[in-house]
Amino acid sequence: MSGLRVIQAGFAPTLQDFGRPAYQNRGVPVSGALDPVSLRIGNALVGNDGGTAAIEFRMIGPVLEVIAESVRVALVGTRAGIVVEAGERVELPSYQSVTLKRGHRLSVNPVTDSGAAYLCVEGGFDLPAAFDSLSTYGRSQIGGFQGRALKDGDELPLCLNEVPERGELRLENPVYLDAGGPVRVVFGPQRDYFTDESAAAFLTNEYKISREADRMGMRLEGPALEHARGYNITSDGIVTGAIQVPGNGLPIILLADHQTTGGYPKIGTVISADIPRLGRLKPGDTLSFTEISVAEAEEARREQEKEIKRLISSLSPAAAWLDEAALYRENLISGVVHNEQTG
């Protein structure tokens, strides 16, 4: 067995890639990374294809032990640091690839700035795909590691037992994490099920993400929306980002694990360029909405794609952490000598 041993799982981490979008016609949810932009950047840092499955987690990350010869990992989606224990304890920033050897342990500082962080591993996980994807969909026990969230003691097989030696990479400034402003929404498909006053109120009021937020969707707290034509429709298709409004008038934004069909009216849909940002939000965060057209939404997505490619092409060399630690000790010694000389 070689790979990564889960010493402590943390808060129900799952393996996620870009999901399985082509099986919705058979009732299979898409699943996949809540923040696919971070997933792509993390994979680029460790030399993977953008859609290679990684460990997605929130708040408390896993503690992992390397049981392969060596692995290269990168933490993304958060500015929290990664902690390596290899005889000594070294704290390293996220958005930087790190190579660990057999017996090393890694953990993540508490993630307070994001609702979805990723540990990407060079070569990816050696696990069977379900419907062309490694994404975990726990409700039907498919994908990922045995179709479930990771648990203490799991041993995750990797495709590479040893990673090639090469320079590490980093992203200097993950500016995209700071994206702000109102979340952009296209009205429809059932905008006509709501009063005009409600649609206007939806755009002018602030909403708070409730505690009921998971990979399936986030319930919002704020002014209730008034239905004009009841709150039951004949079930139709659901797309990620759909904002459905059940009888109590409080919107629910549907995320990666949403069902493929549903019978509540949907006032609007969050545009695809803003979905990764939603994925990084967490309970208690507030958000507001602004309306744009389908054509503008498509354009925004194309612009975002350019920006992602720009970020990925801007990755720069990073110092290997072992060297860095050695360097630090040297500096300390020479620093002391220097002080003695001048003091």
Added chain:
Amino acid sequence: MVHVRNRTIVMSEPVFLPAGDTALVVQFGEAVDAVVNRQVRHVAAKLRELSLGGIVDIVPTIRSLMVHYDPLVTRSSELQSAISEILHHQHEGEDGYRLWSIPVCYEGDCAPDLDSVARDMNLAPAEVVRGHTADPQEILMMGFLPGFPYLGLLPEDFDVPRRFEPRVKVPARSISIAVRQTTIYTVESPGGWHLIGRTPIEFFDPKREAPILVAAGDRIHFQPVSFADYEVLRKDVEAGEYVPVVEDIAPGESA
């Protein structure tokens, strides 16, 4: 708004509804209607044949079609033009379909709601079973869970609302009815429909090479079996020795 040149198609004109920048809805009607549903699935099949670039998935539902697309490859406006062309296509005769024979036990513990829902329907339990097994039912839509089919439309007697109190746990392979439709709970899950039987067949089995058994447009003819037969069949299924009976019905042909 789509302009249907040929007015002989008896239905409201399909309309395009926006669903963000990665999906588009073609809505054929707002209510449950067998003719509307067939039109949805017919257009879905035609659209699939076109293999347009950028289409990620085509999801027919009871009264509308959701087309999922990649906005980096195509645009909603392009897709609308292409779909408008298909909407003009005359729907002649019946599409072909797969016809499944699925054994169902309508007795005892397999059918916890049969007596109560029969009372609601003013029918004897045996009459409910007869209504459910008389004709093959069409899969109107897949949804709720992987491999989970919604079938109909059952006779008008079956137009009963869902249970007042949904169950937290519906046993896997339960056959349920409500609102002139019938479903098969692929796995144990919460559910609000009336449970009138159970099948030994797995409609979703992640360990099987093809985990999902059926697709929208398939038809299922439910076959009543005794509890003793159900148990025998169930053992065969568990041993991997049961192959469900399925027949390909050509377009225009009837079973």
